[in-house]
Amino acid sequence: MARRPFPLIVPALSLALLALVLGPVAVLLAQPGAAAAAPDWAALRFTVLQATLSALASVTLAIPLARALARRRFPGRAAVITTLGAPFLLPVIVAVLGLLAVFGRTGWANQVLEAIGLPPVSIYGLHGVVLAHVFLNMPLATRMILSGWQAIPAERFRLASSLGFGPADTLRHIEAPMLRAVLPGAALVIFTVCLSSFAIALTLGGGPGATTVELAIYQSLRFQFDLPAAARLALLQCALCAVAFLAATRLAMPPAFGPGLDRTGGPPAPGGWHRVADATVIGASLTFILAPLAAIILRGLPGLTSLPPEVWTAAARSLATALPATILTTTLALTLALAHARGSRLPAIAATLPLAVSSLVLGTGLFLALRPFVPPTSLALPVTIAVNALAALPFAFRILAPQAKSLHDDYHRLATSLNLSPAARLRWLILPRLARPTGFAAGLAAALAMGDLGVIALFADGHSATLPLTIHRLMGAYRMDDAAAAALLLVTLSFALFWAFDTMGRHAAP
Amino acid sequence: MLHLDRLTLTSGTFRLTADWHANPGDRIAILGPSGGGKSTLLSAIAGFLTPTAGRITWQGRDITATPPGDRPVSILFQDQNLFPHLTVARNLALGLSPTLRMAPGDAVRIEQALARTGLAGLGDRRLATLSGGQQGRVALARALLRAKPILLLDEPFAALGPALKSDMLTLLTDIATQTHALTLLVTHDPADARAFAPLTVLVTDGIAHPPTATIPLLNNPPPALAAYLGS
Numbered sequence: 110m111a112r113r114p115f116p117l118i119v120p121a122l123s124l125a126l127l128a129l130v131l132g133p134v135a136v137l138l139a140q141p142g143a144a145a146a147a148p149d150w151a152a153l154r155f156t157v158l159q160a161t162l163s164a165l166a167s168v169t170l171a172i173p174l175a176r177a178l179a180r181r182r183f184p185g186r187a188a189v190i191t192t193l194g195a196p197f198l199l200p201v202i203v204a205v206l207g208l209l210a211v212f213g214r215t216g217w218a219n220q221v222l223e224a225i226g227l228p229p230v231s232i233y234g235l236h237g238v239v240l241a242h243v244f245l246n247m248p249l250a251t252r253m254i255l256s257g258w259q260a261i262p263a264e265r266f267r268l269a270s271s272l273g274f275g276p277a278d279t280l281r282h283i284e285a286p287m288l289r290a291v292l293p294g295a296a297l298v299i300f301t302v303c304l305s306s307f308a309i310a311l312t313l314g315g316g317p318g319a320t321t322v323e324l325a326i327y328q329s330l331r332f333q334f335d336l337p338a339a340a341r342l343a344l345l346q347c348a349l350c351a352v353a354f355l356a357a358t359r360l361a362m363p364p365a366f367g368p369g370l371d372r373t374g375g376p377p378a379p380g381g382w383h384r385v386a387d388a389t390v391i392g393a394s395l396t397f398i399l400a401p402l403a404a405i406i407l408r409g410l411p412g413l414t415s416l417p418p419e420v421w422t423a424a425a426r427s428l429a430t431a432l433p434a435t436i437l438t439t440t441l442a443l444t445l446a447l448a449h450a451r452g453s454r455l456p457a458i459a460a461t462l463p464l465a466v467s468s469l470v471l472g473t474g475l476f477l478a479l480r481p482f483v484p485p486t487s488l489a490l491p492v493t494i495a496v497n498a499l500a501a502l503p504f505a506f507r508i509l510a511p512q513a514k515s516l517h518d519d520y521h522r523l524a525t526s527l528n529l530s531p532a533a534r535l536r537w538l539i540l541p542r543l544a545r546p547t548g549f550a551a552g553l554a555a556a557l558a559m560g561d562l563g564v565i566a567l568f569a570d571g572h573s574a575t576l577p578l579t580i581h582r583l584m585g586a587y588r589m590d591d592a593a594a595a596a597l598l599l600v601t602l603s604f605a606l607f608w609a610f611d612t613m614g615r616h617a618a619p
Numbered sequence: 620m621l622h623l624d625r626l627t628l629t630s631g632t633f634r635l636t637a638d639w640h641a642n643p644g645d646r647i648a649i650l651g652p653s654g655g656g657k658s659t660l661l662s663a664i665a666g667f668l669t670p671t672a673g674r675i676t677w678q679g680r681d682i683t684a685t686p687p688g689d690r691p692v693s694i695l696f697q698d699q700n701l702f703p704h705l706t707v708a709r710n711l712a713l714g715l716s717p718t719l720r721m722a723p724g725d726a727v728r729i730e731q732a733l734a735r736t737g738l739a740g741l742g743d744r745r746l747a748t749l750s751g752g753q754q755g756r757v758a759l760a761r762a763l764l765r766a767k768p769i770l771l772l773d774e775p776f777a778a779l780g781p782a783l784k785s786d787m788l789t790l791l792t793d794i795a796t797q798t799h800a801l802t803l804l805v806t807h808d809p810a811d812a813r814a815f816a817p818l819t820v821l822v823t824d825g826i827a828h829p830p831t832a833t834i835p836l837l838n839n840p841p842p843a844l845a846a847y848l849g850s
Contacts, residue, residue, distance in 0.1 A: 519699050520699060520702065522699070523699055523700065523701075523702075525686075525687045526665060526666075526667075526687050526688060526694050527688065527713055527714055527717050528686075528687075528688025528689065528717045529713065530718040532718065533713065533717055533718055537702065537705060537709065537713060538702065541704050541705075542704060619703075619705075619745070619747075
């Protein structure tokens with residue numbers, strides 16, 4: 110009933126997005142010989158194996174940490190929970206460098222092992238890949254499980270203690286049902302993320318025994334220049350992600366617990382050895398998360414003033430690609446979230462579909478599509494901007510969609526009855542009311558784009574390396590001090606961008 | 620004249636009919652049990668619900684298909700009547716001019732409306748910092764500024780205490796008189812109808828009955844109204 114100023118914009122935008130995601134896949138399918146030969150079973154087996162182990166390990170380690178955080182109150186608890194969000198924003202290459210400093214051949218862990226007379230551990234291969242995935246995803250799992258714990262009404266725990274339940278009874282009758290509802294979803298999300306693992310496999314995996322499908326795509330395209338093989342692998346990856354994506358949409362994430370009146374209470378906090386165990390779990394997890402970050406700072410700080418000039422150029426290039434990608438993602442996510450709030454169905458599909466294709470799959474499709482017309486390397490930065498904007502879109506949309514919906518529910522009627530013009534709606538209603546989630550979504554998109562080491566590796570030549578790729582090259586040349594300093598620069602820029610956008614949003618909010 | 624011409628409204632399995640007219644300047648209470656369709660009727664007049672049959676006309680012009688913002692109507696809902704993140708003055712300005720532009724003299728008119736509704740000097744306050752009664756006054760000040768020929772109120776003062784509500788109804792009577800607006804006030808409280816409205820529309824059993832004089836209706840209620848009033 111309300112007049113839309115530009116009624117065709119949202120459908121056109123949604124269809125353009127779908128074309129941008131599905132077009133490269135169609136190019137892959139059309140590649141001669143792509144669909145015929147047998148898939149690369151070794152890469153497929155390793156991909157599924159490492160993703161399964163990573164998901165199981167992340168979730169298993171997250172349960173005791175989430176429980177300890179749910180039932181203990183201590184100074185700095187909020188800071189600990191905030192810290193758990195950091196690995197999601199951490200550029201993968203920085204995480205790898207930090208883990209190398211702690212668990213590498215001459216790292217802290219091996220120094221300790223040597224001192225007490227134990228054989229050293231190696232971080233390369235399957236267990237290195239899984240270790241890095243656990244480092245990046247265990248905090249995410251913890252936050253999901255923790256919110257499951259917090260969703261249990263305090264009345265349940267009160268009832269349990271009035272019935273004289275011990276910790277074991279509470280676990281069995283109250284906490285286990287919640288875990289059964291939350292864990293499959295958490296594990297599946299991490300499994301899906303790890304299926305598309307590229308940068309970690311590139312740095313810690315490799316070789317016949319530890320190559321993911323994504324890494325194999327990169328190798329066929331960059332080293333063997335076997336285009337049909339690359340297309341075949343990309344289709345395999347596409348099928349893998351699509352299956353996981355479909356499974357994820359079928360699995361209901363939030364557990365159906367009744368509403369609680371009192372949200373301040375938590376699970377009972379038993380004393381004695383439980384207390385010691387919880388403190389140990391929190392301390393060990395924090396050490397695991399913070400040690401690699403500390404290592405980067407310690408190792409990178411001295412070299413920060415004497416960074417080679419190409420690092421600064423690469424940093425400028427990274428900013429020049431991350432900022433346009435951020436603006437694209439944020440504008441698209443906001444437009445689609447508002448349309449979604451008005452009840453259209455297409456925007457949610459268009460905004461979520463990028464989850465089903467990895468950025469290397471998109472990159473390979475675009476590489477093959479562009480090659481007949483221009484040298485793909487000449488478009489490295491535009492393609493990186495587009496693919497990174499797409500990759501962050503599902504997350505930005507998920508942040509904005511619920512808030513846009515409640516804005517619509519609360520004020521659409523009033524704005525319509527006052528006949529507010531589109532410009533007035535944007536200026537006085539949408540921008541102020543959605544400033545906070547928009548700033549957060551923009552910060553997330555900026556940090557993800559800044560740290561991405563995926564499609565740029567496919568397209569870059571000597572003149573278009575971004576900062577993450579430059580760090581990878583420094584590592585390859587065994588210039589580890591320069592790499593650590595550049596990594597410190599990268600993580601500082603990523604977190605600063607996130608902080609700047611998030612703060613802008615907070616300040617603009619009423 | 621507002622004419623509800625053999626109007627049928629449906630929402631799910633709920634059905635409401637209305638076939639009557641009302642004149643400019645009339646003050647009408649819409650009374651009836653909750654769930655009876657009082658808000659549905661207002662939604663249709665405001666343009667948020669399309670009738671399944673019949674027409675709505677104002678001064679002979681068919682407005683059945685007119686978008687809400689283009690109707691000669693101001694409406695106050697039960698809640699969400701104002702933008703809590705904006706100042707009082709900005710809320711009023713958006714009621715005057717729904718674009719980003721303000722006409723010369725708008726600021727003066729806003730000041731006058733504030734003074735008129737007992738809000739003088741509060742123009743720069745953010746709405747969220749005002750009390751419930753003050754927020755009600757802001758909403759009425761906006762209706763005064765818009766001065767649309769039809770003013771619809773869907774129990775906007777239901778959450779206020781008796782004394783505040785009585786103040787609001789007094790102010791509303793002033794504004795309705797000054798703008799000579801046809802005013803329809805939804806309420807479930809017969810005392811509101813006695814205090815404010817010479818005429819009452821009774822909404823029961825799927826019918827919005829034509830307006831009749833309030834006092835005789837309440838003193839001598841038909842069976843459906845008697846059952847609702849419990850007298």
